[in-house]
Amino acid sequence: MARLLSVILNWRTPEMTLRAAEAALAALDGIGGALTIVDNDSGDGSYERLSAEVAARGWDKGAHPVRVLQSGHNGGFGAGNNFGIRAGLPGGERPDYVYVLNSDAFPARDAIRILLDHLERHPQTGFAGSHIHGEDGAPHQTAFRFPSVAGEFEAHLRLGLVSRWLAGSVVPLPVPVETTRVDWLAGASLMMRMDVLDRIGLFDERFFLYFEETDLCRRAALAGWPTDYLPASRVAHIGSVSTGMKTWSRIPGFWLDSRLHYFAKNHGRGYALAATAAAVLAGALWRARLMIQRKDRGDPPRYLRDMLNHHIRRGFRMIPAASRKGRS
Template identity: 75%
Template structure:
């Protein structure tokens, strides 16, 4: 069995995951493949609930065989999806394509086929993602450029002339009005060529949440397989249901870990330090403006202090490891 493997990752959103699976199954009619729901060790009865519902609804016997897997640990977005990808098709074979759908995302009836057709007709493209919109039809920005020192500065200073000067470095691109090539896409609705994953590897599981899609798309691009944004594929996305991002009282450590790991892994420690300094410089200038302008700060409380403290902790840890390694070398 080959074809398309659809994966929906669940973490404590069983009812919404079932709704997403139902929408996916409608969109998958006539497409050869299977659908896997991975419960990311929710610990709230989600796995049992999902397993029972799949059988009760007859989805396990349908043309798109649905199964529910337990990851056994909550390793984050990348680790959970990797578990489903590694499991492959129900008969043990490897799919030709893998489609990731968020548990709070609902594809239009032709959305999945549009991505599949795009990859089938564009063999040089590695990944393809959808036009994402909210429940009221409001478009979401999900097409991005790779982050850089300049994008970190621009994102924090929030000053029109600087943004105009650095327009080609702004991470969030204007929402495309036609199918186009991008650096990376959010993983709410993302289709990937299995042969590309075989070549570059799966998600880096050192990212718990955030930056894992950025890193994967960058690795694909470096291997010669770009990512395309397909406007014909429309998916409604509620957003932040599992992560609670919209209500963060402070920036969580896992986000800071992912950000620092992305820059360090892809550009080195010196560049990562430069990116953090650019963030601090832009943020400081923005906060000076706030002293005379009544505007929303735009960041969680203590964002710059938390980012600085986080980076310094990692610097001290690296220095400590380096010192230990040298000491061990002398001992031997």
């Protein structure tokens, strides 16, 4: 039987995390392995609350044992999940697969089994991810192409003619209705082959938040391990509970850091500069249209200015993090 390590990362959402763990345990019925909850140094009593509740519910002694670990440092999404992955299965066993689930995501009873069966049947596939939808059933856009200069221009210009012309570079993909190979998937519900992680490394911890899944899937793809999207594996997701993305009044520095690091690491500083220039130029043209058409701007205040200033401050003195095929 395949051994699966499931990891849920908590940061100041213990009740939500317990709800996600409960849904995961139901979906893990009959699958060998264990579930690890990592508290990412919440500092609000989350670790104590989670530990006590896991013991009170008997989850630590169940068929699919649950343990709660304290990372001791909030290094972000990738670092927290890496902490759980490195801990391995109870007793130090190596899992065959790793399943990462957001603390505000709730898999259907067959969602995890569908991912596992797919990877078992397709040994050349590296990662597999779920169809993510809101609690109202509305699908979330979680399947993407890799970012590029052309993709940055298209996304910020928002002009139908150009979008059709650059159709092969548009980053968000239409929500697939059948099993589909994609460049990368959001990490709300993502299963990974441990052999692949052993080869390419875990999440790059220099990404605090955002772009870490993009980078990991790209490294896997370059090593010959593609990613598949499985619409039959359904997971309800609230979204942005820990990050607060839906309420951002300004684009945060960690998002800009991650974006710049992704382009510089994978393509070099010159390409990163071109990507920022494309975004700023297209964004400026979009804003010029707004003066006539009175459309919603669609970006946080000072978005372009913040992006440009960030690149000036960080981009020109930044050392590329690794070669394109380098380990995290």
